[in-house]
Amino acid sequence: MTQSRSLTRWLAMGLIAGVAAVSAAPASAQATLDTVKKRGKILCGVSPVAPGFSYADDKGVRRGFDVDICRAVSAAIFADPDKVEFVPLNTNVRFQAVQSGEVDILSRQNTWSFSRDASLGLDFGPVVFYDGQGLMAPAKLNVKSASELADAAICLLPGTTTLQNLEDFFRPKNIKYESVVFENSDEWRNAFFNGRCDAITTDRSDLASVRAIANDPAQYVVLPETISKEPLAPTIRQNDPNWRDILNWSVYLLIGAEEKGITQANVDEYLKSEDPEVQRMLGVNGDFGKMLGLDNKWGYNIIKSVGNYAEVFDRNLGPKTRLGLSRGPNELWTKGGLLYAPPFR
Numbered sequence: 276m277t278q279s280r281s282l283t284r285w286l287a288m289g290l291i292a293g294v295a296a297v298s299a300a301p302a303s304a305q306a307t308l309d310t311v312k313k314r315g316k317i318l319c320g321v322s323p324v325a326p327g328f329s330y331a332d333d334k335g336v337r338r339g340f341d342v343d344i345c346r347a348v349s350a351a352i353f354a355d356p357d358k359v360e361f362v363p364l365n366t367n368v369r370f371q372a373v374q375s376g377e378v379d380i381l382s383r384q385n386t387w388s389f390s391r392d393a394s395l396g397l398d399f400g401p402v403v404f405y406d407g408q409g410l411m412a413p414a415k416l417n418v419k420s421a422s423e424l425a426d427a428a429i430c431l432l433p434g435t436t437t438l439q440n441l442e443d444f445f446r447p448k449n450i451k452y453e454s455v456v457f458e459n460s461d462e463w464r465n466a467f468f469n470g471r472c473d474a475i476t477t478d479r480s481d482l483a484s485v486r487a488i489a490n491d492p493a494q495y496v497v498l499p500e501t502i503s504k505e506p507l508a509p510t511i512r513q514n515d516p517n518w519r520d521i522l523n524w525s526v527y528l529l530i531g532a533e534e535k536g537i538t539q540a541n542v543d544e545y546l547k548s549e550d551p552e553v554q555r556m557l558g559v560n561g562d563f564g565k566m567l568g569l570d571n572k573w574g575y576n577i578i579k580s581v582g583n584y585a586e587v588f589d590r591n592l593g594p595k596t597r598l599g600l601s602r603g604p605n606e607l608w609t610k611g612g613l614l615y616a617p618p619f620r
Contacts, residue, residue: 307511307518308352308568311379316358319345320378323363324460326484327591327598328384337361340591341382343581344403344509348380348525350580351573365459367434370395373510380522381510384478386436398515399508400522401530405604405613407501408440409479411486414496416473421500427473428453432463437476440503464488474498478505480592480600487597521567528574531556531616532583534607539582542575555619563619574619584614 311317321329321341329339346356362378373381374396384406385391387399410429412418421444431437433456445452455472457463464485467475475485479501486492509526511518532538535553537545545553554560557575564571581587592600606612 307379307515308521311352315353316360317345317349317352317380318362318378319359320362320364320369320372320381320383321345322383322460323365324488325384325481326487327596327600328480328484329361329363329382338591340404340587341384341509343587343591344382344526345380347529347577347581347587348522350576351521351525351528351567351569354570354572354576356580365434366432367458369434370397370510373397373512376512379511379518384481384507385510386478386505387508388436396513397510398513398519399510400519401526402506402508402613403526404480404507406478406480406505406507408437408476408503408505409482409501410474410476410498411467411482411495412474412498413470414494418474418496418498421474421498421502422448422450424452424474425450426452428455428471430455430457430463430467430472430475432457432460432477435477436503436505441476444500444502478507480507480598483592483598483600517568521569524567525573525577527616527619528556528577529581529584529587530607530614531619532574532578533585533614534609534616537578537583539578539580539586542578546575552619 321337324330325339327339328341329337332338342361345359349358350356352358362372364372364383369381369383369385372378387402391397392399410421410424418424429441429452431454438454441452441454455466457466466472468489475482479497482497486495486497489495509522511522535550535556537553542557546557546559548554551560555563558564558571558573562571564573567573588602588605589595592598594601602612604613606614608615
């Protein structure tokens, strides 16, 4: 009887403690915005070197598509796109950096997948770039298709979905290959350029980045196959709905502004717009900023600082850049693409 009572008391105390812990977790996790404001800057995890997405210019200033996503969030919070500290992270430690709080946002060509979403304690923001895995080989090999890579040594990085995708592509075709894994992107690229591998594989956008920094890009050919779906999305810790909303709607603001024709150059003119949705987006009417814990001009500050989605894409990845990428599926839904922002109402 005494043992039974003790067991009952122990179970009850454990249940109460468990409930308290579960109740307390979201409250403590929802402090990201307060922490960022007190710190005076966002900690943003990015690729060490990925031309077009994340790189240091000749003055040491971090530039790129992924960089601009964090600069947009900074503009929303601080009315200043430069209240960001960029933290270069290799693929094998990037998610741990989010989990541990080393960074507030991971904006680093992260593929949104089921297992990552369900098992890593992370939340993914909106897809900012629709991509797919490809392969690149030296032109001198005269390889026209990935199916011609039988017995090839293929370079890849750890902590990514690339190996599983290679298996899914080659196994049904009964094509054998050798995977060669390198710990960081510098070793990976250099090994390929030095001829240690017959091919290299990663997202097609990243292949364009690698090819762009080759001494002679014409020596390398991106093969035609896209062997996977790779929706790239910024990543944050779970259990902070306010921080997730700030990230989500900062991205949607970039997309929505393009759809409305609002640019960095004309945003001041659009403050006079009679379009009710534009008025809400730019903080002329409504308290949308306050709903996020921000100033009502948060949307105006994003566009004034970084422009709309098209401007971010074009200056970092577009046809006039070294990468020379077309919009493809990253066009607005009104132009046959996949980009779609929920309504601002």
